[in-house]
Amino acid sequence: xxxxxxxxxxxxxxxxxxxxxxxxxxxxxxxxxxxxxxxxxxxxxxxxxxxxxxxxxxxxxxxxxxxxxxxxxxxxxxxxxxxxxxxxxxxxxxxxxxxxxxxxxxxxxxxxxxxxxxxxxxxxxxxxxxxxxxxxxxxxxx
Amino acid sequence: xxxxxxxxxxxxxxxxxxxxxxxxxxxxxxxxxxxxxxxxxxxxxxxxxxxxxxxxxxxxxxxxxxxxxxxxxxxxxxxxxxxxxxxxxxxxxxxxxxxxxxxxxxxxxxxxxxxxxxxxxxxxxxxxxxxxxxxxxxxxxxxxxxxxxxxxxxxxxxxxxxxxxxxxxxxxxxxxxxxxxxxxxxxxxxxxxxxxxxxxxxxxxxxxxxxxxxxxxxxxxxxxxxxxxxxxxxxxxxxxxxxxxxxxxxxxxxxxxxxxxxxxxxxxxxxxxxxxxxxxxxxxxxxxxxxxxxxxxxxxxxxxxxxxxxxxxxxxxxxxxxxxxxxxxxxxxxxxxxxxxxxxxxxxxxxxxxxxxxxxxxxxxxxxxxxxxxxxxxxxxxxxxxxxxxxxxxxxxxxxxxxxxxxxxxxxxxxxx
Numbered sequence: 181x182x183x184x185x186x187x188x189x190x191x192x193x194x195x196x197x198x199x200x201x202x203x204x205x206x207x208x209x210x211x212x213x214x215x216x217x218x219x220x221x222x223x224x225x226x227x228x229x230x231x232x233x234x235x236x237x238x239x240x241x242x243x244x245x246x247x248x249x250x251x252x253x254x255x256x257x258x259x260x261x262x263x264x265x266x267x268x269x270x271x272x273x274x275x276x277x278x279x280x281x282x283x284x285x286x287x288x289x290x291x292x293x294x295x296x297x298x299x300x301x302x303x304x305x306x307x308x309x310x311x312x313x314x315x316x317x318x319x320x321x322x
Numbered sequence: 323x324x325x326x327x328x329x330x331x332x333x334x335x336x337x338x339x340x341x342x343x344x345x346x347x348x349x350x351x352x353x354x355x356x357x358x359x360x361x362x363x364x365x366x367x368x369x370x371x372x373x374x375x376x377x378x379x380x381x382x383x384x385x386x387x388x389x390x391x392x393x394x395x396x397x398x399x400x401x402x403x404x405x406x407x408x409x410x411x412x413x414x415x416x417x418x419x420x421x422x423x424x425x426x427x428x429x430x431x432x433x434x435x436x437x438x439x440x441x442x443x444x445x446x447x448x449x450x451x452x453x454x455x456x457x458x459x460x461x462x463x464x465x466x467x468x469x470x471x472x473x474x475x476x477x478x479x480x481x482x483x484x485x486x487x488x489x490x491x492x493x494x495x496x497x498x499x500x501x502x503x504x505x506x507x508x509x510x511x512x513x514x515x516x517x518x519x520x521x522x523x524x525x526x527x528x529x530x531x532x533x534x535x536x537x538x539x540x541x542x543x544x545x546x547x548x549x550x551x552x553x554x555x556x557x558x559x560x561x562x563x564x565x566x567x568x569x570x571x572x573x574x575x576x577x578x579x580x581x582x583x584x585x586x587x588x589x590x591x592x593x594x595x596x597x598x599x600x601x602x603x604x605x606x607x608x609x610x611x612x613x614x615x616x617x618x619x620x621x622x623x624x625x626x627x628x629x630x631x632x633x634x635x636x637x638x639x640x641x642x643x644x645x646x647x648x649x650x651x652x653x654x655x656x657x658x659x660x661x662x663x664x665x666x667x668x669x670x671x672x673x674x675x676x677x678x679x680x681x682x683x684x685x686x687x688x689x690x691x692x693x694x695x696x697x698x699x700x701x702x703x704x705x706x707x708x709x710x711x712x713x714x715x716x717x718x719x720x721x722x723x724x725x726x727x728x729x730x731x732x733x734x735x736x737x738x739x
Binding site for chain 2: 186187192196217218219220221242243244245246298301304
């Protein structure tokens, strides 16, 4: 069977056995991301300190492998980051999925670069990130 | 597993193999693989007869219709109006005036909802089913907001058939003005018993509309034998172009209905004080219509008639039986919708593999299927699913393509275990 760089081991593993799934006992922020086109849904729970720095993130994802793996890798990657840093990583990921070229420093998230050949699936990977950024923006506005 | 499936094949569904040569797109490669197109329920591919008729129109015989006083316009008008006769014959209509050209079936249903809907009174009921495409649901919800009608829903049974007992109960208070129900589900493949629905609706004093978008591709429709009041179809699923659909309605109902869109071509006379309307069907065809697409639809209907629904039906029944058999052998695969009367639209889930992942991985192998909620979100909720993958067949589909689908699904399943 022809498959694709997209479904690399890390994507399949994270989708199958996520390391950051679930809830947090003491989450300060919550957010939900929904893709109305396919019904995929990500619930995020995060600890964010008064300086806007993320402690932990947990996710509950009902979606495809790309969405689930993205949520799990995101939860890992944003630990200890502040809003500005999260937005930089998000922008780098957006560039990667648009162009197929992973910017320096994208690290493990570069597994999603092959999405540039599957444009209808880009939003699957970006859904958890949009939800996270909405959550951080809402927190700042408060 | 693949070998087992391929060697298990029969001649089922081979009878129309020769038509593939008429569809130029089928020789295209996708990701370096032969295209296996299993998404005809979304939109069918086009035979060269349709492509040529449209290109020839633009090359040799094109002008605006109904108003030109010159040779080109008159010939184009004749070609356009000849398709109205063709469609009338195709649907078994009583008269050519009962054929209204629209953009697609969605627009045809919106036409009925706006125009016929404006004749309804608050408290009257439009009755739909749980397996409607959004096209036969949202226009009635919008009518509910405008007119204060009630929208009532008839459930489907667990196997995906229309619950006829519930339909009877829903009709029993005599308040139902219109029953609007699919003739074949785009998700489950279920074919509804349109004649029985008509009889029940009429006995309760209701009119009946059938969304024939899916069914008219696979079975001969005769609106008079069905005793329907409204019937809608769309050209692009009938191997014709996009941008052309049809509303059929009984002439006396069309005459009673006010216009939908206003503009040129739909008037008898216009002054600043008042305008009067053209006779049916032109009353409902404002503005320059999709002339080239209508002529393309005519070519598509001629093409279908040249094959004949006896052969199309036999071919698709054989393919569907073959597909249900081989897909049923794929580990973890569950067909969604097992009503006894069904056509070549098969939705399925496969263990924990998300339908979008299935669709992407099939695509890498040249196999095109649909995945998602198929514009039928309430049905998905009823089934407790957020999405399914869907394979659907056309006259050009072969049993080998279905075998390839099944074998590739088995491999995808192995990939995710």
